[in-house]
Amino acid sequence: MKQNLKYYPNIKTKSFHFDHVHIQWNQQVPLHQQQTWELSYIITGSGIRVIGDVVENFSEGEIILIPPNISHCWSFDKSVHDSHGKIENITIVFENEFLKNCIQIFPELSVAISELQNSENAVSFTGEPLQKLQILLTSMINQNGIERISSFIKILELISYGKEMRIVGRPVIESKKEKKLQKIHLYILSNFQSNITLEEVSKSMGMQKSSFCVFFKRMTGKSFFTYLTEFRIESSCQMLVKTRLSVKEICIASGFNDIPYYNRVFKKIKGTSPGNYRNKHQ
Template identity: 85%
Template sequence: MKQNLKYYPNTQTKSFHFDHVHIQWSQQVPLHQQQTWELSYIITGSGVRIIGDVIENFSKGEIILIPPNISHCWSFDQSVHDGYGKIENITIVFENEFLKNCTQIFPELFTAISELQSNENAVSFTEELLQKLQILMTSMVHQNDIERISSFIKILELISYCKEMRIVGRPINENKQEKKLQKIHLYVLSNFQKNITLEEISQYVGMQKSSFCIFFKRMTGKSFFTYLTEFRIESSCQMLLKTKLSVKEICIASGFNDIPYYNRAFKKSKGMSPGCYRNKYQNIQII
């Protein structure tokens, strides 16, 4: 269930909140939104994320900027972790008030910050800019508070004028239909590894089975079980590339109970078998 959370940086001692964590894959905050900006760097881990109206896979190395009031969550794959069984990420949380104060104290930042605040979509950074941000955010782990301010001002400058990015989430139109669809996405995200029946999912959103099928097809252009199969296939792709699990183990872990059916569905979706997919793409690394 979505939670409305707000992170409050300690305004008496800190201008923004910097958080570097090593935690178990299951300890991430559930679907939530806050009134602050969030810049997140996934150092170790992969899985599936929901940001606003977009649900997609993520991998290590990504840096995501999320503007205020966009619901989001990361669901980490329990098989992808460091040597201690943990995922690692860095998160910087800052308020619009902080940005406003920056423009008042440093007029030179006015244009850059205005450009940043005009962005309403969540974005993922790419190419050379991504590498620069990775270096800056990693360096902040070992810096004191004053050094972090300097690094963060540099980060603000880089992301404000950024062209090397792609949109990974948009604000959701807060109507009942969109909320219901997001509730379905979240349920699949949390339960795709087990059997999901039509009766179960329709009851979860408070609909009759027939009404649910019509609603989902109208909203997405596909049947629920087509969507569920595609979701499981994409999840299995991440496990093929990021783990050493066997194809049989991945089949079960991604919610398929029948290996021949999994192989057929995978080949139909990707044009090759799971084994061929692993051999072809496993050595492609995301920086």
């Protein structure tokens, strides 16, 4: 699983790597894990992400900090994009060695960086820190290398002392069971918009159907299809809020083939209809 800097240029020639991409929704890096820190800003796009042991929806505007050695990936919704049909994000990758060097060169940063180095979980920023980070990261697009160093020192202070944040991922305990569960999550992530049968998913895991069902229920506390249905509903919620697709189109795009059934399940889980949910959250 560890793929240190496989997807980024060698940052030994720079203090850190700054990457601004404007690409098709399906051109993102697959599940990966590296020995570096990663700060990601989703400018345009939404979908579902996996960070360590957490699978959840994400939307534009989010800024996520991922410590070293936590596996992660973003799966973008093909229906959410800009006028060019593309998603856009900014990623900064930096090493622990860079943080150590900063302490030596700038003693004023020692307390802030020590706070950062004690972080084990991936976090999403909120409130005023999020707004300041969005401005700083966006400004770095048109800056030269020296200007970016100045901006990044300000960013280090914000991400180190930021109190307005929530945990969005934790390190996965390296056990066979956890690895297998993560593999199932990735299967769902890649196939939830299509028809998934118990035969297919259990076979892809190299398990008998009965063993698969027992394993999944024991690990999650839910049956596989209960989990899959809830996952599809959460995905449809993102599309209701972030796109102009009709409820019928969203029903199909989130893996449901029957609109009345989708409406019933949605109301059971969310307590309201898809239409009312859209009106309330837009």
